[in-house]
Every structure is written in C-alpha cells, then in structure tokens.
Amino acid sequence: MSITNLMIDEHKKIDEYLKKFLERFGEAHFKFFEEKLREHFGMEKGIIFTLTEKFLGKELNEIFKLKEQHKEILVGLANIRKKLPDGAKDLIQTLVKDLSAHTRYEEHFFYPKIDDMLDEEQKSEITQEIRKIL
Numbered sequence: 001m002s003i004t005n006l007m008i009d010e011h012k013k014i015d016e017y018l019k020k021f022l023e024r025f026g027e028a029h030f031k032f033f034e035e036k037l038r039e040h041f042g043m044e045k046g047i048i049f050t051l052t053e054k055f056l057g058k059e060l061n062e063i064f065k066l067k068e069q070h071k072e073i074l075v076g077l078a079n080i081r082k083k084l085p086d087g088a089k090d091l092i093q094t095l096v097k098d099l100s101a102h103t104r105y106e107e108h109f110f111y112p113k114i115d116d117m118l119d120e121e122q123k124s125e126i127t128q129e130i131r132k133i134l
C-alpha cells in the first residue's frame, strides 16, 4: 500500500474524532481528538518524515513546512482547550480550516510526491513501521 493511501485512511479517522467533538462540544471528545491528532503528528514526524529524509539523504522544504504547520495547529489546540467549553468558537473555526488545508496538502501533494521519490522497499519499511503503532 502506498504511504498516501495509508495516510488517507488515518486522516479519515482523525476527521471522525473531530466531527464527534464538533457535534457535541464535550471536553472529553475534545481531549480524545487532541490526543489522536498529537499521536498522528508524532507518527508523521517520528516515522515518515525522519525515514524519508534518511532514505533520500537530504532535508526537504516540504517537511520543514509541514512540521511548522503541526506546531501551529498544536498551539491552536492548546488555546481552544483553555477556553472550553464556551468561547472557543472562532479558534475552532480556524483550527478546522488550518487542519483541513494541512491534510489536503499532505494527501494531494506531499504524500504522492514521496511515494514517487522512494522505492518500494523504502516505502514498505515506512508503512511497516507505521502499522506497528496503529
């Protein structure tokens, strides 16, 4: 399986957790979503970004950009958490917009690009590492 398809599946799960939170606005749902998103970013950084740069033998600007977006989104989450259960509507709107732009960029540009750049063996090493922690 390509890294792109595996990540599309993971993003769907994250979207479901976000949807549950947006439907009910409960703090427990928020915490669960936040935890899952943190884990997802950690997996991207710790496995996909790290191994891709190792295999390619160079740093990629796109990875730098994605890591910065992760940081910004996590700051946004922390700010929302402080204002729950009320008063976080604008922050939540921004988060939903930023996260969806981030995810679209990964699914339509970044992951297809590294699927092209890496060979089958490298890709299967990455997807196996990911499956170990899913």
Ligand SMILES: [Fe+2]
Pocket (backbone or CB within 6 Å): 041, 044, 066, 070, 102, 106
């Ligand atoms: Fe990401």
Ligand SMILES: [Fe+2]
Pocket (backbone or CB within 6 Å): 007, 011, 040, 044, 103, 106
């Ligand atoms: Fe992602």
